[in-house]
Amino acid sequence: MRTLHKTAALTATALAAVGGIAVSTPAASASTSVGSSACNINTKNSTYTATTSVKFRSGPSTGYASRGQLSRGTHVYVMCFKDADNGVGVSNSYDWAYGKVTGGTNKGEVGWIADRFLNKA
Numbered sequence: 001m002r003t004l005h006k007t008a009a010l011t012a013t014a015l016a017a018v019g020g021i022a023v024s025t026p027a028a029s030a031s032t033s034v035g036s037s038a039c040n041i042n043t044k045n046s047t048y049t050a051t052t053s054v055k056f057r058s059g060p061s062t063g064y065a066s067r068g069q070l071s072r073g074t075h076v077y078v079m080c081f082k083d084a085d086n087g088v089g090v091s092n093s094y095d096w097a098y099g100k101v102t103g104g105t106n107k108g109e110v111g112w113i114a115d116r117f118l119n120k121a
Contacts, residue, residue, distance in 0.1 A: 034059035036098050039080035048118040050074045057112045060096035068106045075102045075121060076113060
């Protein structure tokens with residue numbers, strides 16, 4: 001059975017490499033990128049400024065990969081937020097902002113920033 005799965009996987013990979021078929025991929029893990037679908041608080045799109053040097057991440061937690069470092073003063077166009085406790089009670093977890101970087105090294109990139117490191121511009 002294991003050989004059959006390996007053969008099927010190799011065949012699918014080979015066909016996909018030459019454009020023969022579309023291959024489905026396994027479900028995303030916490031290290032892959034997460035877009036605005038993770039948001040649970042919509043906001044008017046607003047510009048915020050990084051209050052300190054902060055990591056820009058592929059998802060709304062420190063478990064996601066860093067996409068780079070934002071320098072203090074970098075502007076971020078925030079589209080929505082993810083409330084770590086989903087709006088119920090008090091949470092010791094960070095809340096996260098999803099936005100597009102409008103300046104600096106990561107200009108044009110979208111991703112997540114812990115909102116405690118952002119101030120409304």
